[in-house]
Amino acid sequence: MPASPEKSSALRMGLLIFLGLAVLTALEFAMAILLAFWQLLLLVSLFKAGLVLYYYMHVSRLFEADQDADHESYAYRLATNRIGLWLFLVSDAFIFGGLLISRINLLGLTRPELNQVLGLSVTSVLLISSFFMNRAETAMAHGDRRQFIRGIGVTLFLGMLFLAGVVGVEWQIAAFGPGDGVAGAIFYAMTGFHAFHVLTGVIFLMVVLRNGLRGRYSVEKHWAVEACAVYWHFVDVVWIFFYPALYLIGTVL
Amino acid sequence: MKKFFALGLVRGLSWEIIGTALGIGFVTLVRLLIGLPAWKAEPAVVFGALLGALFFLVGVGAVDDWFKWAVGRETGEHFDDSHPGWRRYFGASLDHKVIGIQYLVLSLILMSVGGLFALIFRTELAEVQMQFLTLNQYNTLMSLHGMVMIVSILLGIAAYMNYLVPLLIGARDMAFPRLNAFSFWIAVPAGLILLSSLFLGGFDTGWTGYPPLSARAPLGMQMFFLGVSLAGFSSIFGGLNILATVIRLRAPGMTPFKMPIFVWAALATSLISLTATQLIGLSFQMVMLQRLFGMGFFDPAKGGNPVLFQHLFWFYSHPAVYVFVLPGLGLISELLPVFVRKPLFGYRWVAMSSLGIALVGFLVWGHHMFTSGMAEYLRVPFMYSTLLVAVPTGVKFFSWVGTVWRGKITFETPMLFLLASIVVFLLGGLTGPPNATVSTDLHLHDTYYIVGHFHDTMFGGYIFPFFAALYFWFPKMTGKRLNERLGQLQFWLITPSFVVLSLWMMRVGLLGMRRRIADYDAALGFEASHLVMTVAGFLIGLSLIVFFINVWYSLKKGPPAIGNLWNSRSPEWQVASPMPVHNYDQPFEVVGEPYDYGLPGSQYIRFKGEK
Ligand SMILES: [Cu+2]
Numbered sequence: 001m002p003a004s005p006e007k008s009s010a011l012r013m014g015l016l017i018f019l020g021l022a023v024l025t026a027l028e029f030a031m032a033i034l035l036a037f038w039q040l041l042l043l044v045s046l047f048k049a050g051l052v053l054y055y056y057m058h059v060s061r062l063f064e065a066d067q068d069a070d071h072e073s074y075a076y077r078l079a080t081n082r083i084g085l086w087l088f089l090v091s092d093a094f095i096f097g098g099l100l101i102s103r104i105n106l107l108g109l110t111r112p113e114l115n116q117v118l119g120l121s122v123t124s125v126l127l128i129s130s131f132f133m134n135r136a137e138t139a140m141a142h143g144d145r146r147q148f149i150r151g152i153g154v155t156l157f158l159g160m161l162f163l164a165g166v167v168g169v170e171w172q173i174a175a176f177g178p179g180d181g182v183a184g185a186i187f188y189a190m191t192g193f194h195a196f197h198v199l200t201g202v203i204f205l206m207v208v209l210r211n212g213l214r215g216r217y218s219v220e221k222h223w224a225v226e227a228c229a230v231y232w233h234f235v236d237v238v239w240i241f242f243y244p245a246l247y248l249i250g251t252v253l
Numbered sequence: 254m255k256k257f258f259a260l261g262l263v264r265g266l267s268w269e270i271i272g273t274a275l276g277i278g279f280v281t282l283v284r285l286l287i288g289l290p291a292w293k294a295e296p297a298v299v300f301g302a303l304l305g306a307l308f309f310l311v312g313v314g315a316v317d318d319w320f321k322w323a324v325g326r327e328t329g330e331h332f333d334d335s336h337p338g339w340r341r342y343f344g345a346s347l348d349h350k351v352i353g354i355q356y357l358v359l360s361l362i363l364m365s366v367g368g369l370f371a372l373i374f375r376t377e378l379a380e381v382q383m384q385f386l387t388l389n390q391y392n393t394l395m396s397l398h399g400m401v402m403i404v405s406i407l408l409g410i411a412a413y414m415n416y417l418v419p420l421l422i423g424a425r426d427m428a429f430p431r432l433n434a435f436s437f438w439i440a441v442p443a444g445l446i447l448l449s450s451l452f453l454g455g456f457d458t459g460w461t462g463y464p465p466l467s468a469r470a471p472l473g474m475q476m477f478f479l480g481v482s483l484a485g486f487s488s489i490f491g492g493l494n495i496l497a498t499v500i501r502l503r504a505p506g507m508t509p510f511k512m513p514i515f516v517w518a519a520l521a522t523s524l525i526s527l528t529a530t531q532l533i534g535l536s537f538q539m540v541m542l543q544r545l546f547g548m549g550f551f552d553p554a555k556g557g558n559p560v561l562f563q564h565l566f567w568f569y570s571h572p573a574v575y576v577f578v579l580p581g582l583g584l585i586s587e588l589l590p591v592f593v594r595k596p597l598f599g600y601r602w603v604a605m606s607s608l609g610i611a612l613v614g615f616l617v618w619g620h621h622m623f624t625s626g627m628a629e630y631l632r633v634p635f636m637y638s639t640l641l642v643a644v645p646t647g648v649k650f651f652s653w654v655g656t657v658w659r660g661k662i663t664f665e666t667p668m669l670f671l672l673a674s675i676v677v678f679l680l681g682g683l684t685g686p687p688n689a690t691v692s693t694d695l696h697l698h699d700t701y702y703i704v705g706h707f708h709d710t711m712f713g714g715y716i717f718p719f720f721a722a723l724y725f726w727f728p729k730m731t732g733k734r735l736n737e738r739l740g741q742l743q744f745w746l747i748t749p750s751f752v753v754l755s756l757w758m759m760r761v762g763l764l765g766m767r768r769r770i771a772d773y774d775a776a777l778g779f780e781a782s783h784l785v786m787t788v789a790g791f792l793i794g795l796s797l798i799v800f801f802i803n804v805w806y807s808l809k810k811g812p813p814a815i816g817n818l819w820n821s822r823s824p825e826w827q828v829a830s831p832m833p834v835h836n837y838d839q840p841f842e843v844v845g846e847p848y849d850y851g852l853p854g855s856q857y858i859r860f861k862g863e864k
Contacts, residue, residue, distance in 0.1 A: 071424075071425075071501075071502060076501075079501070080428050080497060080501045080502075083496075083497050083500060083501065084428060084429055084432075084493060084494075084497045087493045087496055087497060087527060088493060090527065090528065091489055091493065091527050091528055091530075091531055092531070094528050094529070094531035094532060095531045095532075095534070095535055098531065098532045098535040098536075098565055099535070101564075101565075102539070102550065102561060102565070105558060105561050105564075106550065106556070106557065106558055106561065178542075178546045178547065178548045179546060179547030179548060179549070179555075181549065181555050181556055182549050182550065182552075182555050182556035182557045182558075183556075184548070185542075185543070185548035185549050185550050185555070185557070186550070188546075188548065189539065189542065189548065189550070207323045210324075210325075211324075211325045214325060216325045224322075
């Protein structure tokens with residue numbers, strides 16, 4: 001099937017945003033080593049989050065809500081579902097905001113000693129997974145089922161890789177346990193709450209993959225795919241803030 | 254017997270027992286396998302209770318449709334109710350009216366339980382020294398009274414928001430009926446887990462659960478934290494549903510400033526419960542983790558900070574009091590024009606004041622921490638932000654006075670409760686600023702004065718409007734009117750005794766009676782006052798019994814509700830009672846202002862096909 005111009009341009013945009021995010025992450029890492037300015041790191045994080053929110057999560061779709069008179073139509077319900085999902089994300093963001101505030105209150109400009117290579121690796125894994133998630137959603141919206149399935153499969157694999165990296169490796173090699181001082185408590189709480197969200201996202205991806213393989217989604221009706229993508233990107237946005245908060249800010253304790 | 258087990262509630266409870274046992278067994282097995290001493294009560298019971306709650310939700314059928322969606326199956330339309338009659342109230346229904354009544358009943362049950370706890374420890378307080386309770390029992394009952402009542406209030410406002418919001422805006426149902434059922438049913442295991450703390454050693458922290466005390470309280474503490482966390486999800490998802498419903502499902506022509514005031518109040522409330530609730534959940538879960546895994550968030554020995562808990566906790570728990578009272582204040586504004594036959598005074602200002610209270614409410618939490626060792630420079634901004642709340646609240650009072658002014662007032666039971674709400678909430682409002690002002694709060698903090706002030710705001714902002722609304726809409730819900738004489742009897746029992754109770758609380762508080770303590774020195778001379786408060790408390794209990802008798806009697810023998818009982822302009826009263834299953838057979842359109850009572854020729858709504 002020849003790719004339509006809209007589809008190619010949407011895919012190109014996804015790639016461009018991904019490259020931008022990758023460069024910013026590298027910049028963040030370099031900045032943390034060269035100059036210890038948390039303000040700059042915060043700015044970069046906000047910018048990254050903005051890119052994901054706008055280009056990957058399509059926040060602007062909320063404001064083109066369908067004003068159809070028929071409240072039972074698929075289009076009208078779709079717009080309502082979007083609002084529901086975003087309200088849930090706003091609510092969820094308060095948990096992560098609370099964790100960040102606790103981290104700042106308890107640790108200030110110090111951080112636990114962690115493996116930097118591993119941190120950068122899991123961050124990259126999650127970022128690449130977001131790129132494939134975006135590809136999968138774009139493919140579905142343009143009716144390319146094979147690319148959609150491939151994208152979901154890769155995202156799923158990378159999601160599990162991230163979990164293995166954080167829970168399977170980082171938690172095992174860390175020099176401290178959850179009960180060792182307040183830095184350990186904060187580290188395990190933040191990565192734990194986030195990993196739990198990644199896990200639910202992985203389950204969501206499995207459901208979408210299974211139903212996708214059975215051909216349940218169409219160009220017009222694929223709300224589950226969109227919801228899964230938005231949720232997955234949200235989990236990525238949380239990590240955009242958690243990564244510098246845990247690995248980059250301030251000096252090692 | 255078979256029919257009995259077909260009830261969703263019964264199935265849910267059986268599943269919960271199985272889930273709890275499995276959870277306890279699982280933790281014990283894992284501990285055995287990794288070489289720890291097999292039995293440790295705390296992790297086993299916590300995990301068991303959590304798994305039990307999840308099993309309950311599966312057993313009751315609250316997540317059936319989501320499983321079907323996950324495996325790619327279609328589900329039926331949301332108003333297909335398989336159980337007819339009363340049975341549908343005992344299983345997972347997706348109808349917002351059924352869910353509203355389920356919330357209402359559960360709320361009344363918890364209100365009775367919480368009230369009973371209060372009467373027990375109130376009796377203990379009537380005389381100095383301990384008579385029939387141990388100190389641990391006293392502390393547990395006192396703490397549980399607070400939290401059981403809070404959960405009861407959250408369920409009570411959810412009851413009215415669920416039942417009324419779709420009717421008032423002309424929607425067929427809530428935006429997400431399955432999430433709605435989930436929100437209700439998770440409150441059932443939450444309530445059970447919360448109450449189970451009574452039998453698991455109790456706890457002694459009061460409803461606030463401050464560490465470090467809560468980090469070493471008995472096992473009951475964990476059940477308290479877990480129960481409240483689960484009840485929080487009920488509130489969060491309930492708020493989400495209301496917001497989406499109001500944003501998306503309004504009748505044609507219902508622009509924001511033509512929405513009923515109660516809908517504005519529900520909107521403001523839901524904004525708070527959607528967002529802030531997560532932080533009380535987080536703070537409680539952090540203490541749970543500290544107890545389970547030794548994570549030292551609030552443990553100074555590990556570098557933790559107990560004051561951080563108070564920040565997280567009050568960031569929710571102050572706005573939470575607006576969650577409790579905003580719907581009630583909305584109900585006052587909603588119903589007052591009906592009984593004075595005049596337009597609501599300053600409609601737009603009242604609508605905005607609800608949002609104003611909700612938003613300012615996010616910036617005031619520090620007033621609970623003036624004496625807790627919080628940074629000193631924070632006291633002044635928190636003092637002024639708190640005092641600022643008086644402005645939008647004052648707008649509401651001004652509107653009520655303006656509405657009642659020179660109206661043709663009739664004094665049916667709902668109206669009596671409305672007037673009592675205003676008076677009692679005024680008492681609560683005026684006694685607030687001394688607690689917000691740092692200099693006076695240093696003396697008043699942790700005394701019975703706070704208890705009196707708080708109960709005034711809860712009765713004025715919740716209990717009295719709750720009963721006003723119940724007397725008003727009971728005919729709509731059931732098709733039967735409540736007995737007017739018993740209603741008046743209830744009113745005249747509860748109102749004076751409550752006013753006496755709260756004034757005496759404040760009196761002993763000013764004189765130095767500390768809150769939460771089980772016993773006090775006879776030399777303080779408070780014994781007579783405590784006896785007065787205890788008697789008043791029992792009279793309030795008696796008024797509730799009168800109310801329950803009224804409900805039982807009216808359901809059996811009450812006159813049927815026919816037509817527009819209260820001569821209201823609101824759409825739900827233009828159709829039959831009880832409300833038809835699909836709500837409105839004909840959709841309506843909004844063509845005028847909602848509260849133009851007494852203006853000849855004005856019209857609020859027009860049904861399709863009507864001239
Ligand atoms: Cu407060």
